Amino acid sequence: MRLSLLALPLALAATAALAHGPTPQKVSQSITVKASPDAVWTVAGDFAGIGKWHPAIAKAEGSAGGKDGGTRTLTLKSGGTLTESLDEWKPEARSYSYRMSGEPDLKALPVSSYSATLTVSPEGDGAKVEWMGRFYRGDTGNEPPDTLSDEAGREAMNRFFSEGLKGLKAAAEGKATP
Amino acid sequence: MIRSGPVLVALLLAPLPALADPPALAGTVWVASQQGARLSRIETGAAAVVGDTAVPAAPATVAAGGGRLFLSHPDGRAITVAEATTGRVLRSLPYAGQVFGLAASADGRTVFATNWSGHRVDRISAEDGRVEGSAPTGRDPAHLVLDRAGRLFVADRESAQVSVIDAARMARIATIPVGTAPFALALDPGEGRLYVGNVRSNDLTVIDTARLAAVATVPAGAMPYGIAVSPDGARVLVTNQGAGTVTVLDATTLAIAATVGVGRYPEGIVVAGEGAAARAYVANWFSDDVTVIDLARLAAVARLPVAEGPRSLVLGEGGR
Numbered sequence: 224m225r226l227s228l229l230a231l232p233l234a235l236a237a238t239a240a241l242a243h244g245p246t247p248q249k250v251s252q253s254i255t256v257k258a259s260p261d262a263v264w265t266v267a268g269d270f271a272g273i274g275k276w277h278p279a280i281a282k283a284e285g286s287a288g289g290k291d292g293g294t295r296t297l298t299l300k301s302g303g304t305l306t307e308s309l310d311e312w313k314p315e316a317r318s319y320s321y322r323m324s325g326e327p328d329l330k331a332l333p334v335s336s337y338s339a340t341l342t343v344s345p346e347g348d349g350a351k352v353e354w355m356g357r358f359y360r361g362d363t364g365n366e367p368p369d370t371l372s373d374e375a376g377r378e379a380m381n382r383f384f385s386e387g388l389k390g391l392k393a394a395a396e397g398k399a400t401p
Numbered sequence: 402m403i404r405s406g407p408v409l410v411a412l413l414l415a416p417l418p419a420l421a422d423p424p425a426l427a428g429t430v431w432v433a434s435q436q437g438a439r440l441s442r443i444e445t446g447a448a449a450v451v452g453d454t455a456v457p458a459a460p461a462t463v464a465a466g467g468g469r470l471f472l473s474h475p476d477g478r479a480i481t482v483a484e485a486t487t488g489r490v491l492r493s494l495p496y497a498g499q500v501f502g503l504a505a506s507a508d509g510r511t512v513f514a515t516n517w518s519g520h521r522v523d524r525i526s527a528e529d530g531r532v533e534g535s536a537p538t539g540r541d542p543a544h545l546v547l548d549r550a551g552r553l554f555v556a557d558r559e560s561a562q563v564s565v566i567d568a569a570r571m572a573r574i575a576t577i578p579v580g581t582a583p584f585a586l587a588l589d590p591g592e593g594r595l596y597v598g599n600v601r602s603n604d605l606t607v608i609d610t611a612r613l614a615a616v617a618t619v620p621a622g623a624m625p626y627g628i629a630v631s632p633d634g635a636r637v638l639v640t641n642q643g644a645g646t647v648t649v650l651d652a653t654t655l656a657i658a659a660t661v662g663v664g665r666y667p668e669g670i671v672v673a674g675e676g677a678a679a680r681a682y683v684a685n686w687f688s689d690d691v692t693v694i695d696l697a698r699l700a701a702v703a704r705l706p707v708a709e710g711p712r713s714l715v716l717g718e719g720g721r
Contacts, residue, residue: 310623310643320643357666365499
């Protein structure tokens with residue numbers, strides 16, 4: 224995975240800023256899927272099932288399933304682990320919101336914290352999936368190294384969402400097409 | 402005499418005795434957009450954005466006092482001073498640190514700033530940026546408010562506490578444990594209560610400002626990031642970043658009276674007007690707009706587009 228290119232210099236950065244920094248950044252990606260919104264939600268709405276469709280994730284383990292307070296622990300193929308917890312799971316809106324709930328792991332993503340929302344909505348004959356969020360760079364101090372800057376965070380987060388949505392599209396279209 | 406604060410909406414509208422100056426700027430809400438680096442002006446009567454001004458890069462928070470506006474630039478190591486009548490930038494005060502929260506004195510001559518990574522609060526001359534005094538806080542101090550008695554209340558985000566500081570001596574006089582990751586806070590009009598929003602524990606801590614102790618902790622919503630109190634003190638409004646909603650609590654029972662859908666990633670909130678005219682203004686950071694909520698109907702009545710990344714708002718009559 225291309226993520227491994229990022230992981231190498233990050234592994235050398237010994238000190239991650241553990242706290243939320245004061246300057247948030249946006250991440251936003253979307254994709255259209257040739258499947259019904261309900262079919263896409265069946266795949267995407269399983270909070271702990273992200274490992275079935277996200278190509279950068281080696282393993283995903285969950286607890287409490289798709290309920291508020293549910294968590295998932297992701298092990299990335301590039302190394303690194305992320306723990307995320309649900310803030311809201313709204314099947315009627317085909318949407319869930321979550322945040323990073325464990326300590327940051329710069330090997331996984333060069334960010335110190337994030338929250339995000341994934342939403343499936345109707346689009347033409349098919350569906351549209353939006354994945355958007357807010358994050359803070361890996362080093363929240365005033366002079367971050369290039370690998371932990373706002374730009375590095377934007378690139379990594381957008382790529383993580385974009386590759387994930389491509390994987391979700393493939394999984395959902397495969398499922399929906401006999 | 403010192404009073405006022407950045408998120409201290411209710412105080413600004415509370416009836417105060419013996420003020421020399423009339424509220425020349427009543428009806429103006431200023432919105433600071435971080436990515437867009439602009440200060441937008443909303444006229445509350447028209448419920449419309451009537452102008453905006455370019456400011457230095459990445460303003461995070463805005464405060465008002467004495468006819469001046471103050472903007473913090475955490476990455477730019479500076480505080481911008483602007484005119485509250487026009488938004489015109491007057492000067493930039495260099496700041497040696499990562500400035501985040503701001504509170505201004507009523508006369509606009511002094512501004513108090515939290516230093517996020519420096520774990521302290523500074524008292525700064527608004528004329529020349531000179532640091533007149535400092536006090537230690539907990540880790541990662543976020544927003545702060547100033548009461549009429551000259552006390553600063555600082556949300557120490559990573560220490561799960563509020564530091565109380567005597568602004569005249571710049572000495573800490575108390576620390577009050579609250580929920581996890583306190584960020585925003587607001588005093589009620591009588592200043593007997595301080596409401597603190599805890600981002601990670603998704604709740605609100607209510608502090609008795611006479612006893613300097615927490616008296617209640619109640620659920621808010623997902624990721625509370627901004628708080629305002631209605632001018633009559635009856636309602637507490639909390640923005641929930643993780644849910645895209647504003648929770649409205651009854652101040653007497655502390656129960657949730659309503660949940661109003663707003664834009665994505667709402668952050669700052671202020672209330673302007675009283676009685677039937679009371680409206681809350683909510684900065685939707687991701688949606689790049691401001692939601693207007695009618696407090697009588699508890700419903701969103703308008704969405705006003707502004708420059709990218711609005712986080713913080715303040716009433717133009719901030720010195721009152």
